[in-house]
Amino acid sequence: xxxxxxxxxxxxxxxxxxxxxxxxASQSVSSNLAWYQQKPGQAPRLLIYGASNRAxxxxxxxxxxxxxxxxxxxxxxxxxxDFALYYCQQYNNWPPLTFGGGTKVxxx
Amino acid sequence: EVQLLESGGGLVQPGxxxxxxxxxxxxxxxxxxxxxxxxxxxxxxxxxxxxxxSRSTIFYADSVKGRFTISRDNAKNSLYLQMNSLxxxxxxxYFCASRGVEPTFDFWGxxxxxxxxx
Numbered sequence: 001x002x003x004x005x006x007x008x009x010x011x012x013x014x015x016x017x018x019x020x021x022x023x024x025a026s027q028s029v030s031s032n033l034a035w036y037q038q039k040p041g042q043a044p045r046l047l048i049y050g051a052s053n054r055a056x057x058x059x060x061x062x063x064x065x066x067x068x069x070x071x072x073x074x075x076x077x078x079x080x081x082d083f084a085l086y087y088c089q090q091y092n093n094w095p096p097l098t099f100g101g102g103t104k105v106x107x108x
Numbered sequence: 109e110v111q112l113l114e115s116g117g118g119l120v121q122p123g124x125x126x127x128x129x130x131x132x133x134x135x136x137x138x139x140x141x142x143x144x145x146x147x148x149x150x151x152x153x154x155x156x157x158x159x160x161x162s163r164s165t166i167f168y169a170d171s172v173k174g175r176f177t178i179s180r181d182n183a184k185n186s187l188y189l190q191m192n193s194l195x196x197x198x199x200x201x202y203f204c205a206s207r208g209v210e211p212t213f214d215f216w217g218x219x220x221x222x223x224x225x226x
Contacts (some may be wrong), residue, residue, distance in 0.1 A: 034210070036153075043203055049212045055214070095168070096155055096167075099154070104151050
């Protein structure tokens with residue numbers, strides 16, 4: 001099973017600031033990585049697939065990068081609606097499909 | 109409006125059973141492979157099970173293998189999860205989610221809470 005590790009657990013950022021979230025895989029997942037956003041009491045929403053492709057309707061301030069074992073989600077200018085939990089997920093080697101433990105982006 | 113709506117959650121004793129349903133509206137569930145994903149209270153996301161469009165491919169997480177059964181009725185535009193021999197650690201919100209072109213979770217329902225407790 002591929003283990004996904006996200007850091008930091010919590011990231012404090014000022015509105016308008018830049019957030020950089022990390023995700024590491026226990027072995028290479030090529031570019032088969034997705035990112036999700038989850039707000040309290042809501043279902044997750046797909047943001048990024050293929051490590052760097054934005055899903056339909058996702059604003060350009062969200063960008064993904066990386067390949068192999070190291071990945072980054074960058075939110076370039078945080079809006080109030082971006083303060084949420086973010087999860088990475090690998091789909092290179094499955095089953096199982098595995099998620100990271102999440103990063104909470106909070107208001108500084 | 110496109111919707112996936114889960115139902116069937118509730119309180120059940122350890123060792124008991126529940127059957128979850130996921131009904132689609134404005135969404136042709138029969139055109140998509142589907143998944144169940146769960147989230148324990150205050151915890152992260154855990155993939156539970158996958159079923160292909162034709163039901164020819166089914167996968168389970170090790171944590172539920174032999175206890176849970178995924179199924180679908182394409183004519184009814186619905187997905188199901190039969191959960192037997194429930195344990196305390198199965199307590200979670202259960203989401204149904206469609207697979208996209210990639211094995212990602214592209215569209216999600218709002219979830220149904222399953223609580224296993226005596």
